[in-house]
Amino acid sequence: MGRKGCLGSYLGAGDMSLLDYFRSSKTSSASLAKERLQILVAYERSSVNQPPYLPQLQQEILLVIQKYVNVNCDAMTIKLEQSDNQETLELNIVLPDFRRV
Amino acid sequence: MARIIVVTSGKGGVGKTTTSAAISMGLAKKGHKTVVIDFDVGLRNLDLIMGCERRVVYDIINVINGEASINQALIKDKNCNLLSILPASQTRNKDALTQEGVGKILEELSKDFKYIVCDSPAGIEQGAHLAMYFADDAFIVTNPEVSSVRDSDRILGLLSSKSQRAEKNDEPIKEYLILTRYAPERVKSGEMLSLDDVQDILSLDLLGVIPESKSVLTASNSGNPVILDEKSDAGQAYSDIVARYLGETRPHRFIDGKKGLFRKLFGGG
Numbered sequence: 001m002g003r004k005g006c007l008g009s010y011l012g013a014g015d016m017s018l019l020d021y022f023r024s025s026k027t028s029s030a031s032l033a034k035e036r037l038q039i040l041v042a043y044e045r046s047s048v049n050q051p052p053y054l055p056q057l058q059q060e061i062l063l064v065i066q067k068y069v070n071v072n073c074d075a076m077t078i079k080l081e082q083s084d085n086q087e088t089l090e091l092n093i094v095l096p097d098f099r100r101v
Numbered sequence: 102m103a104r105i106i107v108v109t110s111g112k113g114g115v116g117k118t119t120t121s122a123a124i125s126m127g128l129a130k131k132g133h134k135t136v137v138i139d140f141d142v143g144l145r146n147l148d149l150i151m152g153c154e155r156r157v158v159y160d161i162i163n164v165i166n167g168e169a170s171i172n173q174a175l176i177k178d179k180n181c182n183l184l185s186i187l188p189a190s191q192t193r194n195k196d197a198l199t200q201e202g203v204g205k206i207l208e209e210l211s212k213d214f215k216y217i218v219c220d221s222p223a224g225i226e227q228g229a230h231l232a233m234y235f236a237d238d239a240f241i242v243t244n245p246e247v248s249s250v251r252d253s254d255r256i257l258g259l260l261s262s263k264s265q266r267a268e269k270n271d272e273p274i275k276e277y278l279i280l281t282r283y284a285p286e287r288v289k290s291g292e293m294l295s296l297d298d299v300q301d302i303l304s305l306d307l308l309g310v311i312p313e314s315k316s317v318l319t320a321s322n323s324g325n326p327v328i329l330d331e332k333s334d335a336g337q338a339y340s341d342i343v344a345r346y347l348g349e350t351r352p353h354r355f356i357d358g359k360k361g362l363f364r365k366l367f368g369g370g
Contacts, residue, residue, distance in 0.1 A: 028290075028291025028292065029291065029292050030288070030291045030292060030293055030294050030295065030298065031291065033246075033247050033294055033298075034294060034298045034301070034302075036247065037247055037250055037251060037294075037302055038301070038302060040251060041250075041251060041254050041302055044251070044254070044255065045254070045258070048255075048258050049262075
């Protein structure tokens with residue numbers, strides 16, 4: 001009886017400390033929430049001022065390039081920047097390494 | 102000239118109507134002639150929270166369509182004679198709300214009232230757009246929860262681009278944060294975004310934090326704005342918010358939470 005009790009309380013204590021360990025670990029659900037939000041909000045802020053045709057423009061340019069070069073769809077970024085009196089369309093495509101082909 | 106306040110959030114169910122009812126009552130109780138307008142055409146609820154649902158005869162769409170005068174549509178609040186309510190239409194189509202119509206109503210109300218509180222519907226459709234379009238100040242109601250914070254950020258983007266002040270290049274709308282349903286104990290244990298977490302993302306002027314409170318439901322059950330429940334934590338938090346908006350300095354409360362029973366018994370903290 002006494003032994004069982006000891007074992008029981010030992011296990012109990014072990015469970016508690018294990019739980020506590022997870023609770024106090026850096027990835028509490030709130031910090032995970034904050035991290036996800038920061039990434040998402042930054043992305044949405046940068047895309048909200050873009051003209052609505054930009055995603056389709058990107059898609060069509062990509063299709064044209066893919067006719068000639070085998071590029072991945074995430075190998076391309078498109079950015080429209082506005083300054084005082086001019087707009088710049090910045091297109092960045094990472095081409096595959098030709099030496100290997 | 103009246104000051105137009107929009108109470109908005111993007112996300113539904115975070116406490117816009119509760120907040121609109123509370124702050125409009127608070128402003129009126131402080132001696133300012135105030136009108137609160139429900140912009141949620143088709144799903145009106147402000148009348149219910151204010152406890153005047155059985156006295157609605159005409160609504161905002163009747164006024165826009167010229168079927169009633171604004172004075173016929175305004176309902177005097179039962180608790181405070183400086184406060185009036187302009188209900189939304191329950192039956193009409195949302196498209197009946199026009200920019201021109203809303204503009205005229207606000208202009209007319211501006212002659213008579215000191216503060217006009219616009220209770221925005223959820224979402225970013227016409228009703229929400231018109232509730233914020235003419236605003237001078239925006240109260241962003243946010244829960245410490247990912248979807249609410251994200252939607253609030255989206256609304257901030259719209260306030261700075263799709264409002265009259267933005268289009269006319271006037272001084273931008275003043276944006277304030279009201280963080281609602283806050284549970285300090287859950288923040289402490291790492292299961293809820295803290296005020297600082299939310300502010301790291303939104304960085305707004307903080308008007309106040311409303312703690313998660315039973316009194317909010319009790320107040321809506323009886324049709325009395327929670328600010329009238331002076332003993333409740335939520336009621337006091339809203340009183341602080343009204344005072345801060347009017348320029349008083351009051352220390353922030355309800356952020357750290359009270360001492361729990363355990364701590365009271367065993368000390369610490």
